Amino acid sequence: MREFDIDTIGVIVTFENMTGTEVRDCIISDDVIYFLVNEGKIGMAIGKGGQIIKNAERSFRKQIKVLEWNTDNMIFIKNMVPQAQKINIKGNIVSISITNKDRGAVIGKGGHNIKMLRELLNRNSTLKDLKLV
Numbered sequence: 001m002r003e004f005d006i007d008t009i010g011v012i013v014t015f016e017n018m019t020g021t022e023v024r025d026c027i028i029s030d031d032v033i034y035f036l037v038n039e040g041k042i043g044m045a046i047g048k049g050g051q052i053i054k055n056a057e058r059s060f061r062k063q064i065k066v067l068e069w070n071t072d073n074m075i076f077i078k079n080m081v082p083q084a085q086k087i088n089i090k091g092n093i094v095s096i097s098i099t100n101k102d103r104g105a106v107i108g109k110g111g112h113n114i115k116m117l118r119e120l121l122n123r124n125s126t127l128k129d130l131k132l133v
Contacts, residue, residue: 002123011060018059019045019052024069025124027116032063034116036124042068042079073125080117081106092128094121106132 002025004012012023015035021044025036037045045066046053057064070076077087077094083102088095098106107114118130 014059015045015056018056019047021045025120027119028062029112029116032065032112032116033060034120035064035066036069036120037066039068039070042066067120069124073127076125077121077127077130080120089127092126093131094127094129095131095133097133103132 004026008026008028011028011033012026012035015021015026015033016023019037021037021041023035024038025034027034035045047055053064053066068076068079070079073089073094074087077089077096078084081096081098083098083106084096085099086097088097096106105113106117108116114130114132121127121130
């Protein structure tokens with residue numbers, strides 16, 4: 001079981017109460033909170049028309065990104081990077097092909113998104129590295 005600091009636990013409990021979902025993992029950065037929810041629960045976390053997420057963003061005063069975990073690494077990666085054109089897993093390293101158009105969004109400002117995706121992947125699967133090709 002993953003250990004979280006007291007602030008992260010508070011954020012997780014608040015989000016779970018707002019959404020009715022169980023949070024599997026959470027990473028908090030300066031301006032974004034990443035929540036990883038269990039398989040099949042992303043719709044519940046987002047809410048009709050995105051209303052639950054909008055309320056949560058107002059409450060936390062940060063952007064929120066909700067990702068869906070899956071026991072199948074290929075599905076888990078596709079859930080995290082829906083822009084993936086091709087996914088190749090070799091050992092514990094995954095290579096993802098994306099278009100140049102989507103590259104900036106996947107990487108994020110200053111590489112922030114890709115860093116968080118790597119961390120979530122590392123903490124919640126047998127895969128240890130993520131490369132964009």
